[in-house]
Amino acid sequence: MGRLRGRIEKVQREAKAETMVLVCQECGEEMRVEQDTDLHYLAHRWAEESGAKSYRRTPRDVFVIANHPHDAEGLIDKRTGEPWLARLENWGRHHGN
Secondary structure: OHHHHHHHHHHHHHHHOOEEEEEEOOOOOEEEEEOOHHHHHHHHHHHHHHOOOOOOOOOHHHHHHHOOOOOHHHEEEOOOOOEOOHHHHOOOOOOOO
């Protein structure tokens, strides 16, 4: 049973380690955040602006971005060179023939 538990914990650590590096276009600062931080960031901003209560704990990576002195829209994915929030802008759009 101990081996299985060890394997499960290893897989959980590896899954949590899936990160991306964001680069601020204004100052060049690099930030390593989890892959889905964009969704959490937008939910956090919406809750702040609407005054709605969030029932989930805000991930630490959201505060790394929110407390950065430059606008989050200026962050780019270091790996692709694309704007960080561009993935969300394309959701719901279908590219048919």
